[in-house]
Structure formats: C-alpha cells, structure tokens
Amino acid sequence: MDRTSNQPAAVAAIRVDLSAIFISLELSKSSWLVTALSPGSAKMTRHSVPGGDLPALLHCFSGLQDKAHAREGKLYPLIVVQEAGLDGFWIHRALEAEKNITSHVVDAASISVPRRSRRAKTDRIDGETLVRTLMAWVRGEPRVCSMVRVPAVEDEDRRRISRECRTLIDERTCHTNRIKGLLFSIGVRDYRPLRRDCRERLEELRTEDGQPMPPHLKARLVRELDRLDLISDQIEAVESERDALIADASETAPQTMLGALRGIGPEFANVLTSEGLFRSFENRRQVAAYAGLAASPWQSGTIDREQGVSKAGNPRLRTAMIQVAWLWLRYQPDTALARWFHERVRCNDGRGKKVAIVALARKLLVALWKYATRGVVIEGAVLSRA
Structure with missing residues (x-):
C-alpha cells in the first residue's frame, strides 16, 4: 500500500528542494563548534573556532561556501541555527547583518532527544541533531521545534529595568534577613533594618540578658547596614528610570x-x-x-x-x-x-x-x-x- 496517499494535504507544503548550506553552532566560552552539511555531500563536517571570534567564524563560513561552489558550481546561501543561551542574541544579529546568511535561534527544550535513561550527549551529537532539526524545520515539518522570536534591541534593553529591580529587591531581602538572623542569635527580635532610625536603634540595643552588644557583631551589622543603604539607593535609581520611561510613553502605549x-x-x-x-x-x-x-x-x-x-x-x-x-x-x-x-x-x-x-x-x-x-x-x- 502506498503510505503517501494517506498523508494529509498539509504535508504537500513540505519543501524538498533545499539548496543551502545548513550550519549549527555549539557555543561555549572557549570554543565554538561549527557543524555543517553542504549540497553534494552526504557527510557532516565539523570545524572549531575560538569562542567569541566572529571574524574567524565568518572566515569558516566563507570556506564552506567556497568548497560547495567548487564542487557544485553554485554559490549557496547559509542557514545557521544556534540554541538560546548565555551568549544572548548578539551573534544572531551579527550574522543577520551579513549577506547570504539566514540565522535562527532555537529553544533547546523543544528539540526531540532520545528518552533513554543514559543517553549519549556530546557537542558533536548535539551539533548533528541541530542540523537535522534545522533541515526539518526549513522543509516545513510541523512541530519539529520552536524557534525563538528575537526581540529588538530596544525591547531587550527596556526589560533590563524590571529584571534589575527584581534582583536588587531580592538582595535587599537577603541583607535584611541576615541582619535579623544575627540579632536573633543574641535575643533581639524586634529590630527592623529598613526603618529610618535603624542606626540609632542599633546603638541602643542590648542582648537578652542586658549586656552590651559584642563589638565584632556590631561592626558586622554596621557593614550590613551600609550594604543595605547602597542597595536601597540603587533601587530608587532604577525606579526613577522606570517612572521616566513610563512618563515618556504615549497615552496609547x-x-x-x-x-x-x-x-x-x-x-x-x-x-x-x-x-x-x-x-x-x-x-x-x-x-x-x-x-x-x-x-x-x-x-x-x-x-x-x-x-x-x-x-x-x-x-x-x-x-x-x-x-x-x-x-x-x-x-x-x-x-x-x-x-x-x-x-x-x-x-x-x-x-x-x-x-x-x-x-x-x-x-x-x-x-x-x-x-x-x-x-x-x-x-x-x-x-x-x-
């Protein structure tokens, strides 16, 4: 029986004439692993360039194009994919600015992998998997992976305000809890580090049995309050940036x-x-x-x-x-x-x-x-x- 006759009509939209060089990037701090599959070759090739060296990466891409041109007599475009991770989107934007290069960023969690309890995982295997996934996605196969919608530079920069504010608030909470924990060890339970008179209150504190506060503990608490004041000032600065951004927005924003x-x-x-x-x-x-x-x-x-x-x-x-x-x-x-x-x-x-x-x-x-x-x-x- 012909199995293709039972396929839905949407499968007919899958592309099979893929005239391009498919490339995957495995990024790390020390090196970048380039895995490529060129037309006219049934074998994937691997190349390594120093991490963060964009000119070396582009030179590697040019070498792949030259080899494919010498073999097939045609200059093929490049389709590149990388996983969303620590490097952010600067590599994607740099590649998109080049001629004959189409770049994609994929959500690593959306890629299908073997479900064995002990599956092999290396950069070489991951690179080949990315190339096969990219080819399937370009062919139009449904639900093969999820590509990340790269935000604009302005949108990415704007959300740093809320993220920094959340980080600073968490740090303020950590310092506040540390101060309360240190004072709890000597029997003080009602001290509030975020009050304006916290330093005057610290001078008046005594232990539970009425003894003066140990000098090294007091010195550490003073330094903790200094850090707390610095974080509070930074929170006010970030909130001022946020309020100014909202004030400059239009009424329909x-x-x-x-x-x-x-x-x-x-x-x-x-x-x-x-x-x-x-x-x-x-x-x-x-x-x-x-x-x-x-x-x-x-x-x-x-x-x-x-x-x-x-x-x-x-x-x-x-x-x-x-x-x-x-x-x-x-x-x-x-x-x-x-x-x-x-x-x-x-x-x-x-x-x-x-x-x-x-x-x-x-x-x-x-x-x-x-x-x-x-x-x-x-x-x-x-x-x-x-």
Whole structure:
C-alpha cells in the first residue's frame, strides 16, 4: 500500500528542494563548534573556532561556501541555527547583518532527544541533531521545534529595568534577613533594618540578658547596614528610570494603559509590558503558552488527566501575573473575572483557591493583552486615573 496517499494535504507544503548550506553552532566560552552539511555531500563536517571570534567564524563560513561552489558550481546561501543561551542574541544579529546568511535561534527544550535513561550527549551529537532539526524545520515539518522570536534591541534593553529591580529587591531581602538572623542569635527580635532610625536603634540595643552588644557583631551589622543603604539607593535609581520611561510613553502605549487600571502599579505595568506584551501574538492560546499558563494534559489510552500548567514559558511574566491576580481580586472586586473566581471557589466550598488563582491569572493575562493591544475594555474594570 502506498503510505503517501494517506498523508494529509498539509504535508504537500513540505519543501524538498533545499539548496543551502545548513550550519549549527555549539557555543561555549572557549570554543565554538561549527557543524555543517553542504549540497553534494552526504557527510557532516565539523570545524572549531575560538569562542567569541566572529571574524574567524565568518572566515569558516566563507570556506564552506567556497568548497560547495567548487564542487557544485553554485554559490549557496547559509542557514545557521544556534540554541538560546548565555551568549544572548548578539551573534544572531551579527550574522543577520551579513549577506547570504539566514540565522535562527532555537529553544533547546523543544528539540526531540532520545528518552533513554543514559543517553549519549556530546557537542558533536548535539551539533548533528541541530542540523537535522534545522533541515526539518526549513522543509516545513510541523512541530519539529520552536524557534525563538528575537526581540529588538530596544525591547531587550527596556526589560533590563524590571529584571534589575527584581534582583536588587531580592538582595535587599537577603541583607535584611541576615541582619535579623544575627540579632536573633543574641535575643533581639524586634529590630527592623529598613526603618529610618535603624542606626540609632542599633546603638541602643542590648542582648537578652542586658549586656552590651559584642563589638565584632556590631561592626558586622554596621557593614550590613551600609550594604543595605547602597542597595536601597540603587533601587530608587532604577525606579526613577522606570517612572521616566513610563512618563515618556504615549497615552496609547501598553504600559500607560495598564498603569491606569486600579490595582496595577508602575512596576507591574512595566513587567507585563517588557516581559510579554511587547510581542505580537495571534491568539489567546499563544499568550497563555508564552507565560507558561497553558494546560498540559496527559492522555494515553484510558488515561486522561490534567497535569496543571506547563510552566514552560516566561517565569517572570508568570510570577507577575499570579501576583496581579491576587491584587485584582482586592482592587477590582466588581469585574466579571473577580466574580467568576469567587463563584468557582464557592462551588468548591472554599477549597482550591490556589488552582483557581492560576486560572484567573491566565484569563486576566488574555484580558490585559486584549485591552493593551486592541483596546478591548475589561468588563467592570475601574481606572485609577483618567
């Protein structure tokens, strides 16, 4: 029986005339491994260039083109793929600026690999797998991998504000907890390092038995407070940059429209815009999937169960949406989404709030996306300002 006769019509769109040189890059700090498959050759070739040496990489590409031209009499374009990782997108942008080079960045987690408990993994095997995956993707095979949509330089730079602010806040929390832990060891329980009079209060502290504070412990606490003051100043500077960015945005910009909603402050508006809503999505499923809030069913034969959200998207956007969902219940109680949440929890006799809040976060993200990009008003939402 001819198996091709039972294939769906969409398979006919798969390309088979691939006149190009396919190249994969395995990037590391010390060296870059180039794996290539050229027309007229049934064997993949491997080349190594020093890590970070872009001219050497382009020279290697020119050598591959020259060999293919000498063998086939034609100058073939280059199609390059690399995994998203530590090097960011600067190599991709540099290659895209060159002539006859098409560059792609692939999500490494989307590439199919053997499911053996002890599978072999080397740079050579990974390079060959990337080349085969790239060829299948260019042919048009569905669901073979997920290519990363590289953000613009401005969008990538804008989201550094919210990420730096989150890092500084975590560092402030670490210093605060360390100070409280050191004082707890001598019996002091009510000291608050973030108060303005924290240094004056430190001079008055005594141990639980009324003795003066040990000198080395006091000196360390002073240094911890100095670090805490530095981090607090940096947080204020980053927040000033964020506020200036929002103030310069137009009235129809997503961060401005989100910041006008009651319960969403400038930090959440900046996070939602810079981490997710700056992208273009075709439908609500793509929005939920990008945040990792899409469902992940497990179906096999008679087994049919739900595993919860996939958590395969942007973790910063997903965390922010969970927090915004709780704030939405507090500051927007009359909206249709808030009423849906309370009705669902009431039907479960008050149980399952954590599951319901994730579902609310998914619905709310889709609603905010429609509101910020298309102007679709959220039912019952109240603005904090005109």
